[in-house]
Amino acid sequence: MMRALFLLVSFLILLPAAGAADEVCVGEYCYDADDSGSFYQSYLFSTTSNAFDIVMIGDGYTEAEMDKFIASATVMADSFITINPYAAESCAFRIWIVRLISEDSGIEVEGSSTWGNQDTALDAVFGDGMNITVDFDKVWKAVDSSAVPGSDFVCVLVNDPSGNDGAWAYQSERVCLVTGAWPWGVTMAHELGHLIANLGDEYQCVQCDQSAGFLTTADWTRTYSEATVAAADQIDNPNLATDIGVLGWQAEINPNQILPSHALNVCSGTTVGAWEGGGKYRYGVWRSEEYCIMDGWQCPSEDHFCYACSSALAAAILPCATAFPDCAYIPFKAPRLLRARSLPPELRIPFAEDTHIEIDIPPCWTCIPDSTDVPGPPLPETYGVGIVIQNLPEGTRVAVYTSMLDLVAEQVASANGSVEITFEADTLKRYFLTLDIPAGNEGMLVNTMLSINGAQVDL
Numbered sequence: 178m179m180r181a182l183f184l185l186v187s188f189l190i191l192l193p194a195a196g197a198a199d200e201v202c203v204g205e206y207c208y209d210a211d212d213s214g215s216f217y218q219s220y221l222f223s224t225t226s227n228a229f230d231i232v233m234i235g236d237g238y239t240e241a242e243m244d245k246f247i248a249s250a251t252v253m254a255d256s257f258i259t260i261n262p263y264a265a266e267s268c269a270f271r272i273w274i275v276r277l278i279s280e281d282s283g284i285e286v287e288g289s290s291t292w293g294n295q296d297t298a299l300d301a302v303f304g305d306g307m308n309i310t311v312d313f314d315k316v317w318k319a320v321d322s323s324a325v326p327g328s329d330f331v332c333v334l335v336n337d338p339s340g341n342d343g344a345w346a347y348q349s350e351r352v353c354l355v356t357g358a359w360p361w362g363v364t365m366a367h368e369l370g371h372l373i374a375n376l377g378d379e380y381q382c383v384q385c386d387q388s389a390g391f392l393t394t395a396d397w398t399r400t401y402s403e404a405t406v407a408a409a410d411q412i413d414n415p416n417l418a419t420d421i422g423v424l425g426w427q428a429e430i431n432p433n434q435i436l437p438s439h440a441l442n443v444c445s446g447t448t449v450g451a452w453e454g455g456g457k458y459r460y461g462v463w464r465s466e467e468y469c470i471m472d473g474w475q476c477p478s479e480d481h482f483c484y485a486c487s488s489a490l491a492a493a494i495l496p497c498a499t500a501f502p503d504c505a506y507i508p509f510k511a512p513r514l515l516r517a518r519s520l521p522p523e524l525r526i527p528f529a530e531d532t533h534i535e536i537d538i539p540p541c542w543t544c545i546p547d548s549t550d551v552p553g554p555p556l557p558e559t560y561g562v563g564i565v566i567q568n569l570p571e572g573t574r575v576a577v578y579t580s581m582l583d584l585v586a587e588q589v590a591s592a593n594g595s596v597e598i599t600f601e602a603d604t605l606k607r608y609f610l611t612l613d614i615p616a617g618n619e620g621m622l623v624n625t626m627l628s629i630n631g632a633q634v635d636l
């Protein structure tokens with residue numbers, strides 16, 4: 178212990194002094210220059226020069242906050258690239274983190290004392306709840322002045338003092354905006370889905386603001402009609418259809434499936450079909466699966482692109498990736514993390530190291546009822562859920578969380594390897610199970626059983 182401490186102290190002393198980097202200005206933009214004079218750092222997945230270049234740049238970060246910006250940008254890039262199809266085609270991306278300095282810390286937030294009072298490099302503002310805007314001309318000038326090697330798309334991380342969580346994509350500007358305080362890769366994956374593949378939002382509300390209580394009935398019941406929306410607002414995305422008879426993913430639908438798809442007739446949210454709602458409409462728009470990263474509201478922990486989105490993204494990315502067979506393929510940054518879409522009856526422990534597994538508890542029982550004959554917000558119902566897991570390695574932690582990461586229940590497996598968890602599930606929430614398995618148990622078979630209101634469910 179003392180030796181480790183001594184080594185750590187020696188290491189710290191040998192590091193260059195913090196703050197050695199210099200602020201260098203080019204025109205009206207100032208950057209944190211490294212020892213070589215560069216204003217950016219690479220976060221490469223591709224060794225090719227013709228990949229998609231994604232620039233991550235901050236607004237509202239002072240020079241003293243540059244480490245905070247780099248940490249957020251790195252976490253976001255690190256986790257976005259583990260999500261398919263980006264992960265499978267990670268060789269198609271190069272990521273550049275540009276260290277742009279703002280005079281003031283924090284962007285302006287409407288309704289707060291910062292409004293009209295902040296001097297930030299890109300003039301990003303947080304207005305009206307989740308709505309972030311920026312001066313696009315400044316974004317591109319700041320990117321160009323940084324001499325970054327490529328810039329197909331720009332993600333601006335805003336330093337937001339209010340802790341708001343919001344993200345926007347402006348497709349015609351090739352710019353997305355995300356909050357640095359919430360560096361979720363899934364958010365970047367969603368916004369890049371808009372920019373790279375023209376994916377539409379799959380959520381069904383306009384405000385999507387859970388903090389204001391539940392959605393208003395007017396928001397919840399909007400019906401899309403091509404005849405009444407302005408031409409500019411008509412839905413034209415590969416992952417959405419406005420005619421259930423003309424679905425871009427029709428060939429993938431089992432002909433025996435009753436359409437529209439519904440939790441009552443298809444007991445899996447991952448079944449490709451015609452699920453109603455999307456493009457900020459509740460009715461009259463169809464999507465290919467119940468859950469998708471492009472639906473950012475119902476499933477905040479969701480990390481899965483639906484069939485239509487995956488296909489459109491893969492088509493947009495592949496021409497870049499396949500042109501360079503020598504590209505450096507880095508499949509996953511976190512190999513010990515496994516995510517599963519549904520609880521399997523048997524699970525083989527995949528890794529020799531400490532392993533963290535996250536499994537969605539089947540959505541049939543815990544998703545919001547999706548019935549077109551419900552005129553307003555659905556009423557919550559509860560189910561008694563029981564999960565039994567057998568043959569677990571001793572010391573495995575088993576827990577259930579809501580999709581908002583509230584801990585519902587937890588247990589640690591003892592020597593007999595059996596754990597039973599029961600909890601009351603609310604239909605307005607989604608739940609997932611986590612297993613934290615100690616190292617050295619690769620290949621072991623774990624058995625799971627699920628019961629709903631006391632009746633065992635086929636897995």
Ligand SMILES: [Zn+2]
Nearest residue numbers: 469471483486
């Ligand atoms: Zn989708």
